[in-house]
Amino acid sequence: MPVTLYDKLWDEHLVQTDDNNESLIYIDRHYLHEVTSPQAFEGLRHKNLKPWRLDANVATPDHNVPTDRGDSFNATSIEDEVAKIQVVELDKNCNNFGIHQFDITSDKQGIVHVMGPELGYTLPGMTIVCGDSHTSTHGAFGCLAMGIGTSEVEHVLATQCLKITKLKNMLINFNGHPQKGVTSKDIVLHLIKLIGTAGGTGHAIEFSGSYISSASMESRMTICNMAIEAGAKVGLTGVDQTTLDYVKKHSNLSDSMFTKASKYWQTLKSDTDANFDQIIHIDVSKIKPQVTWGTSPEMTIDFDADIPSHEDIDEANYENLLLAKSYMGLDDSKTLQDLSFDKIFIGSCTNSRIEDLRDAASAVIGKKISKDITEAIVVPGSGMVKAQAEEEGLDKIFLDAGFLWRDPGCSMCLGMNPDQLKPYERCASTSNRNFEGRQGNLGRTHLMSPLMAALTAVNGKITDPS
Amino acid sequence: MTNSVIKGIVATFDRDNIDTDQIIPTEYLKSIKKFGFGDFLFDGWRYLDEGRLDMTSEDRSKNHDFILNKEPFVNAEILLARDNFGCGSSREHAVWALRDFGFKAVIASSFGDIFYNNCFKNSVLPIKLSKEEINHLFEISSSLPVSFQIDLKTKDLKFSDDSYYSFDVKDSLLDRIINNLDDVDITLRDKANIETFEQIRRNQRPWLFDYTN
Numbered sequence: 161m162p163v164t165l166y167d168k169l170w171d172e173h174l175v176q177t178d179d180n181n182e183s184l185i186y187i188d189r190h191y192l193h194e195v196t197s198p199q200a201f202e203g204l205r206h207k208n209l210k211p212w213r214l215d216a217n218v219a220t221p222d223h224n225v226p227t228d229r230g231d232s233f234n235a236t237s238i239e240d241e242v243a244k245i246q247v248v249e250l251d252k253n254c255n256n257f258g259i260h261q262f263d264i265t266s267d268k269q270g271i272v273h274v275m276g277p278e279l280g281y282t283l284p285g286m287t288i289v290c291g292d293s294h295t296s297t298h299g300a301f302g303c304l305a306m307g308i309g310t311s312e313v314e315h316v317l318a319t320q321c322l323k324i325t326k327l328k329n330m331l332i333n334f335n336g337h338p339q340k341g342v343t344s345k346d347i348v349l350h351l352i353k354l355i356g357t358a359g360g361t362g363h364a365i366e367f368s369g370s371y372i373s374s375a376s377m378e379s380r381m382t383i384c385n386m387a388i389e390a391g392a393k394v395g396l397t398g399v400d401q402t403t404l405d406y407v408k409k410h411s412n413l414s415d416s417m418f419t420k421a422s423k424y425w426q427t428l429k430s431d432t433d434a435n436f437d438q439i440i441h442i443d444v445s446k447i448k449p450q451v452t453w454g455t456s457p458e459m460t461i462d463f464d465a466d467i468p469s470h471e472d473i474d475e476a477n478y479e480n481l482l483l484a485k486s487y488m489g490l491d492d493s494k495t496l497q498d499l500s501f502d503k504i505f506i507g508s509c510t511n512s513r514i515e516d517l518r519d520a521a522s523a524v525i526g527k528k529i530s531k532d533i534t535e536a537i538v539v540p541g542s543g544m545v546k547a548q549a550e551e552e553g554l555d556k557i558f559l560d561a562g563f564l565w566r567d568p569g570c571s572m573c574l575g576m577n578p579d580q581l582k583p584y585e586r587c588a589s590t591s592n593r594n595f596e597g598r599q600g601n602l603g604r605t606h607l608m609s610p611l612m613a614a615l616t617a618v619n620g621k622i623t624d625p626s
Numbered sequence: 627m628t629n630s631v632i633k634g635i636v637a638t639f640d641r642d643n644i645d646t647d648q649i650i651p652t653e654y655l656k657s658i659k660k661f662g663f664g665d666f667l668f669d670g671w672r673y674l675d676e677g678r679l680d681m682t683s684e685d686r687s688k689n690h691d692f693i694l695n696k697e698p699f700v701n702a703e704i705l706l707a708r709d710n711f712g713c714g715s716s717r718e719h720a721v722w723a724l725r726d727f728g729f730k731a732v733i734a735s736s737f738g739d740i741f742y743n744n745c746f747k748n749s750v751l752p753i754k755l756s757k758e759e760i761n762h763l764f765e766i767s768s769s770l771p772v773s774f775q776i777d778l779k780t781k782d783l784k785f786s787d788d789s790y791y792s793f794d795v796k797d798s799l800l801d802r803i804i805n806n807l808d809d810v811d812i813t814l815r816d817k818a819n820i821e822t823f824e825q826i827r828r829n830q831r832p833w834l835f836d837y838t839n
């Protein structure tokens with residue numbers, strides 16, 4: 161019987177299923193960071209247990225690290241007492257238990273979902289978990305990757321397994337060539353607008369079609385990253401030559417091991433005629449650049465469309481619309497072009513890879529950021545991205561235009577570190593969540609591509625990227 | 627001790643897509659403890675000022691229009707919401723905050739997947755009902771404070787003297803709440819199976835184990 165990629169990965173890792181249809185799935189790679197791990201380590205100590213398999217774990221601090229660290233910074237230099245406690249606690253836990261960590265002083269440290277693939281810790285066909293919902297990113301490598309809660313972090317540390325039930329299969333076929341100025345971020349935002357933030361709930365979403373085949377690993381990661389914003393714990397794409405080329409370049413496997421593994425990796429795609437519970441076809445050539453107007457990623461429109469008003473929606477959603485408009489300060493605005501922006505954030509596990517920075521730099525080269533913008537920051541996703549960008553001179557382009565060039569971390573994706581919005585500030589952000597208060601108390605977030613955010617920095621407003 | 631009946635006051639949240647950032651803002655994720663998050667539940671809606679981990683409810687300026695600041699809802703044990711409750715970030719702190727505030731059950735027409743799983747690990751029961759049933763529950767609970775009674779053994783939600791809705795939830799998950807079971811202990815009973823599986827995998831897919839960096 162033809163099977164889907166998700167089903168293949170499931171079968172490959174299935175240890176056992178109990179009478180209640182709950183399964184133990186063996187976990188190949190476990191990423192850890194400072195925010196969702198302390199209570200899990202506390203749990204291990206409490207039960208007097210050790211991690212099951214040390215070499216499956218890799219840790220790094222990312223969520224609450226300051227991003228203007230410069231040289232000779234270490235965990236104890238963090239000013240925010242509470243953030244310091246967490247980063248120091250991660251150091252302590254990794255040292256005590258023997259877990260490999262890229263600590264805050266490492267030149268490889270970064271957002272865990274950016275750092276992992278670059279350092280070759282993400283390999284095709286793995287099951288990958290992390291106490292972070294954007295773990296779906298790693299699905300771009302034909303992995304079964306998903307975010308888990310802290311109790312599950314403890315469970316994986318202690319047993320090398322995750323206890324879950326099987327998801328349904330959904331296929332999204334992206335076909336066609338995107339228009340100029342349209343990136344993978346626009347394509348995934350468009351999808352979320354279409355199916356809603358609960359559209360993929362209970363499903364593993366496989367992304368396929370001619371657009372995906374021609375897309376880079378970076379673009380695939382951006383799309384799988386935001387599967388969670390479409391409600392799906394798991395997003396994934398099949399393995400092809402693009403995947404193998406990336407892995408060859410980034411992993412430390414010996415040639416003979418790589419060749420051996422490649423034979424297996426090449427089978428990691430859905431069989432023709434595999435059965436999906438739901439299939440959606442999307443012609444990407446029709447997609448315009450997308451920008452969110454509201455407080456949920458599904459509140460997305462074409463950059464030049466009217467912001468929805470009550471005439472556009474049914475009564476059931478009226479209340480949600482009013483709340484979002486009032487929070488975002490949109491009562492008198494008809495279009496996104498009417499809005500003035502205060503801050504620009506280029507970064508996050510969605511859009512802080514080298515390709516994203518190149519895209520953004522192309523829009524600001526030789527230009528200056530608008531006088532209306534009070535702060536524009538570029539935060540590379542990892543030490544490797546930072547070094548690569550500096551080698552290409554991208555840092556200079558950003559600095560010359562008036563951007564700040566920072567050290568790797570989650571930064572202004574979430575208000576856990578010093579990079580935050582002040583109340584009512586409006587931000588053009590390349591991150592993935594525009595929830596109320598996400599980037600700082602009462603801050604207003606508009607999600608968009610790196611290209612669009614860079615243009616907004618230059619013009620102070622949303623403009624046509626083509 | 628078993629917990630097979632939940633009976634309590636219902637607090638209503640007439641919104642879709644209440645995400646985990648709303649349930650507990652990122653500021654409070656800096657704690658390394660597993661308890662003490664109750665004061666920060668729905669922080670952005672509940673208080674007028676900005677909070678910090680070292681503050682308590684008493685130190686803060688409250689939004690008196692917010693339901694959990696009003697009697698008798700300060701003692702609410704059941705939360706009623708609409709669609710896609712608990713979507714967004716995987717933070718288990720969201721469930722810890724609900725639990726520490728005193729919530730024992732959350733009723734909605736759908737839930738974020740990760741949040742749903744996290745609930746059962748912390749003795750909070752998520753109940754899925756149809757949109758029609760949820761509409762009806764909002765009708766009967768929006769004007770006057772009401773109590774519901776939830777029987778975990780029979781899987782019924784009693785909302786007035788003789789009417790009830792049945793709900794569906796996996797027995798094994800329910801079992802964890804009723805008997806306070808810990809997943810790690812349950813799984814380690816099958817330690818030998820995991821070891822065997824791992825050994826086979828080590829032979830078949832050696833590159834996963836032969837990795838140094």
Ligand code: SF4
Binds near residue numbers: 292592
């Ligand atoms: S960049 Fe944002 S979404 Fe990604 S892991 Fe960090 S906080 Fe989470």
